[in-house]
Amino acid sequence: xxxxxxxxxxxxxxxxxxxxxxxxxxxxxxxxxxxxxxxxxxxxxxxxxxxxxxxxxxxxxxxxxxxxxxxxxxxxxxxxxxxxxxxxxxxxxxxxxxxxxxxxxxxxxxxxxxxxxxxxxxxxxxxxxxxxxxxxxxxxxxxxxxxxxxxxxxxxxxxxxxxxxxxxxxxxxxxxx
Numbered sequence: 001x002x003x004x005x006x007x008x009x010x011x012x013x014x015x016x017x018x019x020x021x022x023x024x025x026x027x028x029x030x031x032x033x034x035x036x037x038x039x040x041x042x043x044x045x046x047x048x049x050x051x052x053x054x055x056x057x058x059x060x061x062x063x064x065x066x067x068x069x070x071x072x073x074x075x076x077x078x079x080x081x082x083x084x085x086x087x088x089x090x091x092x093x094x095x096x097x098x099x100x101x102x103x104x105x106x107x108x109x110x111x112x113x114x115x116x117x118x119x120x121x122x123x124x125x126x127x128x129x130x131x132x133x134x135x136x137x138x139x140x141x142x143x144x145x146x147x148x149x150x151x152x153x154x155x156x157x158x159x160x161x162x163x164x165x166x167x168x169x170x171x172x173x174x175x176x177x
Contacts, residue, residue, distance in 0.1 A: 002015060002016050003015045004016060051088060051095075053095045054082075054088075054095070056095070057082050057095035057096075057100060058081065058082040060082075060097050060100075061082035061097055061100035061101070061102050062077060062080050062082060062102045064097050064100075064102070064154040064156065064159040065101075065102035065152065065154055066152075066154075066155070067080070067102075068080075068102060068152060069102060069103055069104035069107055070101050070102050070103060070151040070152050070153075071103060071104070071107045071116070071118075071124055071146060071149075071151055072104060072107060072142070072146070073152060074104045076104075079104050079105055080102055080103065080104055080105075081102075081103055081104075081105060081108040082100045082101070082102060082103075083100065083101045083102075083103045083108045083111055083112065084099055084100060085099050085100065085101060085161060085162065085165040085166055085169050086099055086165050086168065086169060092165065092168075097154070097158075097159045098158075098159070098160065098161060098162040098165070099161075099162060099165055100161070101118070101151070101161060106138075106142060110143060114127060114173060114176045115127050115130050115143065116143065116146070117169075117170050117173035117174070118151060118161075118166060118169075118170065119166065119167070119170045120163045120164075120166045120167040120170065121150075122150050122151045122153065122161075122166075123148060123149070123150055124146045124147065124148065124149045124150065124151060125147065125148075125170075125173070126143050126144060126146060126147045127177075128177075130143055130144065131144055131147060
């Protein structure tokens with residue numbers, strides 16, 4: 001274990017586990033082992049389920065929103081995600097444009113974590129807890145000032161977010177508080 005912060009007044013420390021190969025026993029001084037930063041990297045193989053439809057869904061949704069975040073209008077496609085209104089794991093969470101919103105990374109995370117909600121009338125809502133916080137400019141301009149604003153919509157009416165899905169998601173957002 002490597003102590004990275006010491007807080008004696010609180011009787012606590014912040015520590016990280018040292019790499020496993022440094023656990024050489026109490027009789028070996030780790031500082032005597034020549035290590036480079038490359039020696040500290042560790043990897044593991046993992047198996048994951050991949051959503052094969054996600055790439056096409058992302059392209060269709062982001063294109064429908066003219067390569068912009070629907071909330072803040074950010075026009076950098078590399079920073080945009082296609083967020084599901086009804087989650088992919090839900091039976092109604094099908095990968096169609098009407099179940100998607102083009103959101104920048106921060107607004108996607110805020111949407112998925114209950115900080116940002118969008119009602120069926122396309123108005124943006126920010127959680128009361130976050131509205132009450134005092135922090136820096138990102139919180140103020142990136143979230144709090146969006147309260148009560150409206151999202152941009154795709155030009156094609158057939159690509160616009162499904163109002164019933166927005167309503168269902170927003171009801172869950174309100175209940176979560």
